Amino acid sequence: MNKQSPQALPARTARNGGQILIDQLIIQGVKRVFLVPGESYLPCIDALYDHQDKIQPIVCRQESGAGYMAEAQGKLTGEPGICFVTRGPGATNASIAVHTAYQDSTPMILFVGQVGNDFYEREAFQEVDYRRMFGQMTKWVAQIDRTERIPEFIARAFAVATSGRPGPVVLALPEDTLWGKATVADVPRYRRAHSAPTPDAVASLAELIEQAERPFLLLGGSGWTPAASRQMEGFAERFALPVGVAWRRLECFDNHHPNFAGHVGWAMPESLRKRVQESDLLIAVGTRMGEATSEGYTVVESPLPRQRLVHVYPDANELGRVFHPTLPIAADVVSFAAAVAELSPSRSPGARNAGHDAHQVYLAEQEPKAAPGALNLNVAACHVRDNVPQDTCITVGAGNYALYPHAYYRFKGVGTSLAPTVGSMGYGLPAAIAAKLENPDRTVICYAGDGCFQMNLQELGVAMQYRVGIVVLVFNNGIWGTIRAHQEREFPGRTVALGFDNPEFSELIRAYRGYGEIVASDEAFGPAFARALAFANTQQLPALLELRYDADGIAPGMTLSQIRSDALARQAGAK
Incomplete structure (x- = not known):
């Protein structure tokens, strides 16, 4: 039996901040980091030398490129993409990727070198207050001012980046924190918290579908897995639902599937626009239905959609914020897909074959x-x-x-x-x-x-x-x-x-x-x-x-x- 505390691994000998930080990334399962090297975080670069068998450093040419690569890594894996940049100009160059991760709901962690605490608040060389700079485009931005607290901050960063609506976290690393030494326990690998629909919500969803004559299933957002996508395919088949994907979320549903209706958003065909507008039940799963997907809040109107709206989203704060739903469901896409995997209509959808009809129109386009x-x-x-x-x-x-x-x-x-x-x-x-x-x-x-x-x-x-x-x-x-x-x-x-x-x-x-x-x-x-x-x-x-x-x-x-x-x-x- 493992007798270690679930809250901490045994304390190691004294390590500098860079060594502690890279050790935490290994514990969190990181296998690749994207970076533009900078003197402000040299201890982290040095610590990578001892772990080249575990973490691959990808040396990029400019911080926006490095940030984009980390964001893309987060999209692909569902785990936070990791990027290191230096202070000031490095951070400002990387900010475009942070903004992308925020609006795209992508888990990502940006580490930024920072001036030492002994120079802070003097507008020292390349100094920026990152809490103010990144405050509105991150889920959490913080500065690690004490070496012994690095494991705590890293574990929290992974949890925040992946929980609820995923998104970016920015951690500033003062030089004295990285050069300082501490004897501190590591924190174990994070576990993602999932939000799932209640049985009453699933039952209400089934009732709404059976009442509808022209239902439409819209999938988007982040966090999809192959298993969740397959479960949504089965759900769409059983209820004869046409399925669209939100703006630039084309990977959420197999486009070859006979129920696939197309890409919903700017420049969509008029036939698809009309199908979404005239649906009497819109089931939106994982997507915020932002400006692009809703074509300027016209295809789906705000605040009161013309369609009955079932809105499934992992962050309850998003439900009702832009669109007033008939049925709000606070659940992530994986949990929702699992919940409806065994859901079946109480009676045959009958003559309704909207899913297949929509796919034929899609193929013609x-x-x-x-x-x-x-x-x-x-x-x-x-x-x-x-x-x-x-x-x-x-x-x-x-x-x-x-x-x-x-x-x-x-x-x-x-x-x-x-x-x-x-x-x-x-x-x-x-x-x-x-x-x-x-x-x-x-x-x-x-x-x-x-x-x-x-x-x-x-x-x-x-x-x-x-x-x-x-x-x-x-x-x-x-x-x-x-x-x-x-x-x-x-x-x-x-x-x-x-x-x-x-x-x-x-x-x-x-x-x-x-x-x-x-x-x-x-x-x-x-x-x-x-x-x-x-x-x-x-x-x-x-x-x-x-x-x-x-x-x-x-x-x-x-x-x-x-x-x-x-x-x-x-x-x-x-x-």
Whole structure:
């Protein structure tokens, strides 16, 4: 029998703060950390030297890239992604990833070097008050001022990052805390707390479904597991429910499933928009149904949705905050899926076959649309879909180019999509690197706009250094496309400050020992994509295809010239 206290492991001999901290990460199960080294946390870097067999340090080129990789790791595993950055500029660079983790509900812990307590509150070199800086974009931000309290803070950070609505934690590490020594007990590995629905809530849910004529199941949020996804598939089948996924949460449900209705949010097809709007019961599981998913709170209105709303969410504080639910259920997705796994209708859904009908409409929408120019991005996206393994991971950042994989690719389930719901640019490449490091045997494809890619292209150095064989598709149209579309919609014909000259990306990738090609036609795409995949798989180095296309084709089924024409017509009609 283990006679150790459940609250603490035996105290060790004296260790410095860096050694204590890294020992805690090992106990918490951390196998990889992303960092940009800094003198402010040197004892932590030194402690990693003794544990290279347990923790892999990934040396990144810029803190936003390191933070994005940690956030992506958290998305993939459900365990906090770990990032170390230095004080001041390092922390500010990493803040974009913290904000992403907050809005995306991703477990993540950012460790930031800090000036010593003896210099604190003097605006010392690179000093920042991190409680004030990160206060509104984290679940918890703290500073560890005493060496002996490091185990306590680390254990709490893991618990906070994963409990309720997951999210980021930031811990500041003063230099004297890390250099100081203490004889202190370690704290055991955290255990995640789960919130589960009550039997009465499950019974009420079943009653509401049987009363409904047009129910719709909407899945989103974080924390999904393959088992939970399979349980939700069975639930949808038994009750004949059409299933949609929330904005950029395409991995929550198998897109091949005969009940899958599509991606709910900005740019969704009118048929899907109408199906959600006209549903008489909306069962939202794991998703906050934010601005993007609800299309500006119109498809699902706030505060009183036109649909009866069952809202299932792990944080009770979110229930009723934006949407008033008919039935609020405080439960995480894993516990909810388990609770409904054995739930069956008391009578057959009868003639209602909405799930299968919705899937047929979804498949019809996946036929590639026409586009101007020699290279049709709709056709290219369909080619990728049909020529990679089903467990491929697709990553994107932000921009209209991301609509192509999200419109045409059929995501298989957990781990097949990494996309920031917050819409942060520069995410796709770091996320792809994290995905390949976590699952080296999987194919990983990064979709990146020419502007989005250049925000973190320096992380190609990480792909080169650690032999990460990913394929990057760079959509080169020489404009800030999403903003150009908005500009044409609101101020047609008054284009300014939206275009830029690009380097030759196919040459740039060669500087990182990778493979590059320019693709400018439908006929060239397929063979080029096969060559890029083969290079990435055999050489374990990045491959890049630079897609040059007519900038007028701004999004699936949409052109800038048509947006401008429609806007001018509206202006003329308003006069």
